[in-house]
Amino acid sequence: MTGMLDLPFLLDVMGRLLAVLPMTLALFILSISLGAVLALTLTWMRVSGIGILDRVARAYVFVFRGSPLLVQMFLIYYGLGQFPAVRHSVAWPVLREPFACAVISLGLCTAAYSAEIFRGALLAVGDREVEAARACGMSGFLLFRRIIFPIALRAALPAYSTEMILMVKSTSLASILTVSEMTGVAQKLIAQTYRTMEIFLCAALIYLAINFVVARLVGLLEYRLSRHSRRAPVLAQVLHE
Amino acid sequence: MTWLTLFGFGEKGWGGLLVIGLLVTVAVTGCALLIGAVFGALAAWAKLSPKIWARVAGDLYTTVFRGVPELLIIFLFYFGGSSALSSLGHLFGREGFIGVPTFLAGALAVGVISGAYQAEVFRAAFRAVNRGEIEAARAVGMPLLLRFRRIIVPQVLRFAIPGLGNVWQLSLKDSALVSVTGLAELMRTAQMGAGSTREYFGFYIAAAALYLVLTALSNRVVDLAEARVGRSFRRRLA
Numbered sequence: 001m002t003g004m005l006d007l008p009f010l011l012d013v014m015g016r017l018l019a020v021l022p023m024t025l026a027l028f029i030l031s032i033s034l035g036a037v038l039a040l041t042l043t044w045m046r047v048s049g050i051g052i053l054d055r056v057a058r059a060y061v062f063v064f065r066g067s068p069l070l071v072q073m074f075l076i077y078y079g080l081g082q083f084p085a086v087r088h089s090v091a092w093p094v095l096r097e098p099f100a101c102a103v104i105s106l107g108l109c110t111a112a113y114s115a116e117i118f119r120g121a122l123l124a125v126g127d128r129e130v131e132a133a134r135a136c137g138m139s140g141f142l143l144f145r146r147i148i149f150p151i152a153l154r155a156a157l158p159a160y161s162t163e164m165i166l167m168v169k170s171t172s173l174a175s176i177l178t179v180s181e182m183t184g185v186a187q188k189l190i191a192q193t194y195r196t197m198e199i200f201l202c203a204a205l206i207y208l209a210i211n212f213v214v215a216r217l218v219g220l221l222e223y224r225l226s227r228h229s230r231r232a233p234v235l236a237q238v239l240h241e
Numbered sequence: 242m243t244w245l246t247l248f249g250f251g252e253k254g255w256g257g258l259l260v261i262g263l264l265v266t267v268a269v270t271g272c273a274l275l276i277g278a279v280f281g282a283l284a285a286w287a288k289l290s291p292k293i294w295a296r297v298a299g300d301l302y303t304t305v306f307r308g309v310p311e312l313l314i315i316f317l318f319y320f321g322g323s324s325a326l327s328s329l330g331h332l333f334g335r336e337g338f339i340g341v342p343t344f345l346a347g348a349l350a351v352g353v354i355s356g357a358y359q360a361e362v363f364r365a366a367f368r369a370v371n372r373g374e375i376e377a378a379r380a381v382g383m384p385l386l387l388r389f390r391r392i393i394v395p396q397v398l399r400f401a402i403p404g405l406g407n408v409w410q411l412s413l414k415d416s417a418l419v420s421v422t423g424l425a426e427l428m429r430t431a432q433m434g435a436g437s438t439r440e441y442f443g444f445y446i447a448a449a450a451l452y453l454v455l456t457a458l459s460n461r462v463v464d465l466a467e468a469r470v471g472r473s474f475r476r477r478l479a
Contacts, residue, residue, distance in 0.1 A: 172310035
């Protein structure tokens with residue numbers, strides 16, 4: 001232990017961690033996309049008004065939010081592979097891969113959390129807006145596309161950005177399925193060198209940077225979408241008077 | 242082997258070990274929540290402080306421990322604690338690796354994470370306490386600690402219960418990650434059972450079911466607690 005700042009070592013660690021950054025980002029982007037599609041389906045099931053669909057979606061959310069992600073991952077990766085029927089099915093080339101299993105379980109899990117966020121946002125759409133649109137003769141998909149979706153999207157963004165950051169952190173669990181991503185590489189480096197603190201700080205810095213970028217991007221989108229509720233620029237006010 | 246003997250409490254059954262694992266999971270999470278309450282209260286106090294350095298320190302703590310993967314934090318406490326302990330042992334003439342007890346490392350790691358979330362819960366709850374009540378307590382001459390014990394804590398706890406319920410659920414799930422250090426909690430026990438019997442699916446389904454039971458039970462407890470601390474308010478609303 002030197003106790004001093006060992007810059008060459010820190011740079012070396014940074015380099016090794018950044019080398020697997022694409023893997024962490026790929027896990028994140030693929031699973032959040034899969035999760036969003038599933039979550040929209042679940043939300044639709046919850047508000048469909050069809051009893052059985054509503055109940056299935058409720059059960060899904062309860063199961064996937066109530067159990068640890070690690071159990072879900074192991075169930076998909078090790079649990080499904082136990083059955084010969086699965087091993088001989090067309091899905092096996094996918095379910096055999098740790099990476100694919102990690103993406104699937106991350107996606108299934110985030111879908112449950114996101115579905116609740118989307119449902120809350122959908123409920124936040126005011127009756128007045130919907131009524132006004134109906135009075136103008138809008139209905140069905142047009143009503144959804146023009147009125148409900150934009151309002152709900154804006155309402156969902158703050159909570160959804162929190163969920164996205166939780167997902168950035170969750171990608172670290174893929175290392176337990178032997179996917180070589182950042183936390184796994186950090187653990188290997190720690191086991192080799194026993195310089196826990198320095199390696200932790202490097203990895204933490206990268207994760208915090210990713211979170212910061214995600215939060216800023218969503219914040220930017222939210223800013224763009226709430227143009228109408230901002231005060232007009234000073235020049236416009238002057239011209240108006 | 243049928244599932245009944247596999248998960249039963251007989252000689253070859255894993256039922257007993259799974260129940261012990263479940264209890265260890267509850268114990269780790271319980272200790273973590275208590276550790277987190279101390280860290281969380283301190284961090285909330287720092288974040289509400291008028292002193293800038295305290296606010297910066299509080300923000301740094303909550304940002305880092307909410308933004309970095311839980312698994313990485315568990316490695317930090319387990320490996321970091323072990324190498325600190327090993328070099329301490331070296332100082333006293335003991336050679337080789339000394340591991341931190343996995344329960345301790347796990348409870349501390351999950352506790353510090355939970356503290357970062359609890360800080361936000363406490364801060365929001367403190368904001369919800371009526372300023373006038375604190376002023377009134379000050380006016381009748383209560384010193385700081387008495388004010389804290391009689392006025393602030395009871396009210397903050399009442400407002401914090403729903404948030405603390407969420408943090409408990411979060412910590413419960415984080416505790417499954419402590420299995421990577423080898424602590425025989427529910428997840429690790431299920432892994433051992435799955436490995437030695439090759440019944441992967443059955444064991445992980447059993448683990449998931451037991452976690453769901455814990456979740457459902459704790460939801461119920463939080464609801465009861467909320468009803469209990471809110472009992473002085475119900476009457477007024479009715």
